[in-house]
Amino acid sequence: MDFINAALDYLLGIPAIGLGTQIGFVYKALALLVGLLIFTAFILLADRKVWAAVQLRRGPNVVGPFGLLQSFADLLKFVFKEAIIPAGADKILFLAAPLITATLALAGWVVVPVFDGGAMANINIGILYLLGVSSLGVYGVIIGGWASNSKYPFLGALRSAAQMVSYEVSIGLVIITVLLCVGSLNLNDIILAQRDMGLAHAIGVPWLTFLNWFWLPLFPMFVVFYISALAETNRPPFDMVEGESELVAGFMTEYSATPYLLFMLGEYISILLMCAMTTVLFLGGWTSPIDLPPFTWIPGLIWFFIKVTLVFFMFAMAKSIVPRYRYDQLMRIGWKLFLPLSLIMVIIVAFVLQLTGWGWHGGVA
Amino acid sequence: MSLPLFFFYIFSAVTVASAFMVISSRNPVHAVLFLILAFVNAAGLFMLAGAEFLALILIVVYVGAVAVLFLFVVMMLDVDFADMRRGMLQYAPVGIVVGIVLLLELLLVAGSFLVAPDAASGSSLPIDGTMDNTRALGLVLYTRYVFLFQGAAAILLVAMIGAIVLTLRHRTGVKRQSTAAQLGRMPADTLQVVKVKSGEGLQ
Secondary structure (H helix, E strand, C coil), X not given: CHHHHHHHHHHHCEHHHCECCCCCHHHHHHHHHHHHHHHHHHHHHHHHHHHXXXXXXXXXXXXXXXXXXXXXXXXXXXXXXXXXXXXXXXXXXXXXXXXXXXXXXXHHHHHCCCCCCCCCCXXXXXXXXXXXXXXXXXXXXXXHXXXXXXXXXXXXXXXXXXXXXXXXXXXXXXXXXXXXXXXXXXXXXXXXXXXXXXXXXHCXXXXXXXXXXXXXXXXXXXXXXXXXXXXXXXXXXXXXXXCHHHHCCHHHCCCCHHHHHHHHHHHHHHHHHHHXXXXXXXXXXXXXXXXXXXXXXXXXXXXXXXXXXXXXXXXHHHHHHCCCCCHHHHHHHHHHHHHHHHHHHHHHHHXXXXXHCCCCHHHCC | CCHHXXXXXXXHHHHHHXXXXXXXXXCHHHHHHHXXXXXXXXXXXXXXXXXXXXHHHHHHHHHHHHHHHHHHHHHHCCCCHHHHHCCHHHHHHHHHHHHHHHHHHHHHHHHHHHHCCCCHHHCCCXXXXXCCHXXXXXXXHCCCCHHHHHHHHHHHHHHHHHHHHHHCCCCCCCCCCCHHHHHHCCHHHHCCCCCCCCCCCCC
């Protein structure tokens, strides 16, 4: 059985003790999963703390020092509760929906380069894969809303279907503008392009890497991407999907215990994925902002997580500062403002790159 | 058996099984979900064939957008499937004829590969193994086939405008929000500050 051996080597190999020829995928996956879950637990707490601080409250402060263990307490509470399945629900789909949400959110992280070449799968269509996975995210919400067999979840699901599909369009166009500058769909290449070319090189100070990053030349797209990312992940101020003033809790109304926990987990992990996408596309990924010794001593992994946390802080501030949008206004922004703006930017960027010969051309001059 | 072959059998078995479930499941929503499963597995097959760009475009466009709208519509409709099944035997002969024609065509394609394996290679473009297929596709699509490509895009655009025009109706008496007008309003246009003397009131 040749293929079983090949599969075992790929999944479980440990070269150090003579087992197989490569480090098994399972160990890398476990490391990523555990790291991501712990990071998510603290990000969840940070979200609540930021929200509380803006409203002059303390936030969670009882479990552990400064409430640091609050997320873990919540986890245990959810897991030990009884999962209630409504009598009229479609049982299989009702339970499949949170699993789909959580799995898809985690699946996106496979291609994210957390340090130089540090993606689990360094595929050359990484950004397209991310777009694909995030566009599948809507299924968890729709299936959950429909399978609950109840009116509020269903209304929430319908809203989310329209909202997420609309904002995918502008996210896709924003990604295209970045890809035009880079000339490659590989996420690591996108970061390398931001390190190796740009404004800092043009004005003769190549060590000021943060001027190279795409947030500066593509600033309007950065803003469009940030707002679209909020809408795509159903974050406030665009959380009409679960707007409690209108829909109780939207598509999650009928969920409890572990299925609810999976929904929450999937939501936060896909928010982090969007933060990571912003970091990779516009903030230079794992590169240090200034390419000089005290900054270059810090490994790329740390820089990546600092940037992701910073972007998440912006997400959390949007949640606490901006009031919820009305649904038709949300649609108006998506279709009548962002879509034309990003289309025009695609054309402008393409023209500029063609006429001036700028761009990274996939690393080939 | 190699690993890709193993995955080929898994993907194709799930594709065929879910395609069968699309036409045999009682609940229309389940049928659409099986259709989506078939799409995803077809994308897996594309991936195995080395067409990773097509695979992900299939996921992004069909699964991520078209099938969502499909699901959206099917969930809103109140379809009584038992009612629809009543006329099934009437349509069966037509369905069988279409099926046989498709089967024959597939056999012809497969047969030509078996009889003359190099017959197809003359007409197709040589594949450059060193290039990833997004770049290869782009280079062909925007040079050699640019007019066909633009023509297809123009047809799609016309179809889209047609669909919008067909469903558009201007209702009278609807108050629409004009954000520009709201933002353009100045305090001076709408507010009048009046100092009222005590005991006199307003005229």
